[in-house]
Amino acid sequence: MTGRKPFLDALAAHLGPEDVLVSCLGANARWLPHMKVAAPVFALCDSMSAAVPLALGIALTRPERHVVALEGDGSLLMSPNVLATAAAAGAPNLTIVLWVNGHYESSGGQALPAAPVDWPALARAAGLRHVETVAAPAGLGPALAAARRAPGPALLVLPIAFDPAEAIPPYSERPAEIRTRFKL
Amino acid sequence: MTTGAETIVAGLEAAGVTLAASVPDTWIGRLMAAVRGSGRIRAVDVAREEEAVAVACGANLAGGRGAVLIQNAGLLNCGAVLAGLVELYGLPCFFIVSLRGDYRDPVYYHAPKGRVTEATLQAWRLPYALADRTGDLAAQVRRGVEFAAESRGPFVLLISGEDLA
Numbered sequence: 001m002t003g004r005k006p007f008l009d010a011l012a013a014h015l016g017p018e019d020v021l022v023s024c025l026g027a028n029a030r031w032l033p034h035m036k037v038a039a040p041v042f043a044l045c046d047s048m049s050a051a052v053p054l055a056l057g058i059a060l061t062r063p064e065r066h067v068v069a070l071e072g073d074g075s076l077l078m079s080p081n082v083l084a085t086a087a088a089a090g091a092p093n094l095t096i097v098l099w100v101n102g103h104y105e106s107s108g109g110q111a112l113p114a115a116p117v118d119w120p121a122l123a124r125a126a127g128l129r130h131v132e133t134v135a136a137p138a139g140l141g142p143a144l145a146a147a148r149r150a151p152g153p154a155l156l157v158l159p160i161a162f163d164p165a166e167a168i169p170p171y172s173e174r175p176a177e178i179r180t181r182f183k184l
Numbered sequence: 185m186t187t188g189a190e191t192i193v194a195g196l197e198a199a200g201v202t203l204a205a206s207v208p209d210t211w212i213g214r215l216m217a218a219v220r221g222s223g224r225i226r227a228v229d230v231a232r233e234e235e236a237v238a239v240a241c242g243a244n245l246a247g248g249r250g251a252v253l254i255q256n257a258g259l260l261n262c263g264a265v266l267a268g269l270v271e272l273y274g275l276p277c278f279f280i281v282s283l284r285g286d287y288r289d290p291v292y293y294h295a296p297k298g299r300v301t302e303a304t305l306q307a308w309r310l311p312y313a314l315a316d317r318t319g320d321l322a323a324q325v326r327r328g329v330e331f332a333a334e335s336r337g338p339f340v341l342l343i344s345g346e347d348l349a
Contacts, residue, residue: 022242042245047268053235054269057242057250060203060226065246081231085239088229175273184246 001161002137004099005031010137011068011097014144015039020058020067020184024051026106027168028070028099034169039068042182045171049079052096056086056153059094062184066093066148073100073119074112080122086153087127094153095144101162109164123155130154188317189218189348192280195325197224201278202248204228205236209255211282211345216253225251233258234265241275249329252279256301259340263308266338276332280325283314283342305340312340317347 004027012035015021019039023029029043042058044051055069076082076098086094098119104110120131130150134143134157147154173181186194192215196204204219205228206212219227230236233254240250254262259281270277284291285298305312311331315324324341332339 044269046272047238047265049234050238050265050269053230053238054242054245056228057203057205057239057244058246059242060228060239061243061246061248061250079232079234082235085230085235179245179273179275182245 001159003161003163003166004028004101005166006137007099007140007158007160008035010140011144012037014141015068018065020055020062020065021070022051022055022058022067023070024048024072024075026072027166030168030171033172040182040184043173043178045175048075049082051075052082052086055096056089056091056094058184059091060089063091063093065184066095069094069096071096071098072105073098073102073117074104077112077117080126083123083126083128083155090152092150092152095147096153096155098155098157099160100157101160103162105162109162119157120155128153128155131157133157133159135159187218187349188321189215191321192325192343192347193218193222193225195322196251196329197222198322199326199329200249201225201251201329203240203243203250204253205230205239205250206253207231207233207236207255207258209257209282209284211284211343211348212253212255212280214348215280215343219253233261237262237265237277238269240277241269244276249333250277251329252277254279255282256284256297256342259301260297260304266308266310270338274336276336277338278329278332279338279340281340281342283344286344288344288346301342310338310340311335312342315341315343315347321347
């Protein structure tokens with residue numbers, strides 16, 4: 001199983017200036033300021049579960065932009081209801097990318113409740129029609145391209161290795177900076 | 185004759201609101217029915233109230249104007265997202281909240297929520313107002329939306345079922 005960063009690098013490589021990236025709190029939000037990302041980025045440093053509905057609000061308001069929301073499995077486990085909300089809203093310009101490592105990485109690597117959640121099945125049961133599991137970073141480009149073509153919101157599930165030794169940089173931007181820089 | 189719900193929606197429209205995210209109760213459901221009759225406001229049905237806050241904030245970030253229409257029970261769910269998104273990032277967020285459980289509400293089981301709603305708003309330092317149906321409801325809505333926008337923060341307008349008639 002691959003670690004987070006190769007997936008994040010692959011994702012960034014497939015985003016253009018007309019896309020929008022919304023990141024959940026934690027490792028992804030901490031890495032992004034140190035990466036070259038062509039799309040405007042709004043990264044959370046708190047507020048678990050807010051990334052997907054925040055991205056949905058952007059997607060509904062700006063239908064000409066493709067909005068990618070990064071969410072963690074711990075965060076989504078806290079509010080899986082948002083899958084139904086996204087399905088009901090039907091925004092075809094929303095892609096949710098779910099990072100699955102079974103741990104609350106940003107709070108010290110505690111394990112999630114030990115339930116073998118079948119995320120693709122849960123998402124389909126909530127009404128999402130386009131769901132794909134991406135096993136390797138090389139598959140992310142084609143998967144994102146297919147998600148862009150989907151007639152409704154899409155979910156890409158990324159199983160990633162949990163690496164407690166990953167050298168994740170600290171949060172390097174403050175919320176006001178993130179908000180001020182975020183222009184569509 | 186124009187109903188209070190229609191007047192509130194006219195206020196939302198006049199304030200430039202483009203999206204209303206909602207979890208309904210009996211009263212908010214009536215208001216959302218009026219929202220759905222608007223050609224200028226997109227109604228977004230969400231599963232939990234915290235989502236409504238984030239959806240509205242997303243609309244604001246994207247150049248629209250979002251509003252949150254929920255019951256006070258749902259507002260009580262929203263402490264974390266208010267602190268960690270609205271306050272932390274300085275985002276406008278206008279709420280219309282049904283004040284269930286005050287003296288005007290005939291349903292007994294709402295009473296505990298009614299007792300804590302204003303105290304919670306004060307404890308969370310959320311600017312709010314009680315809608316006054318003897319005055320200009322549309323103007324009250326418009327002022328609330330503008331307050332949220334100019335202060336880059338939340339504003340809560342509490343309504344009762346009587347305000348919608």
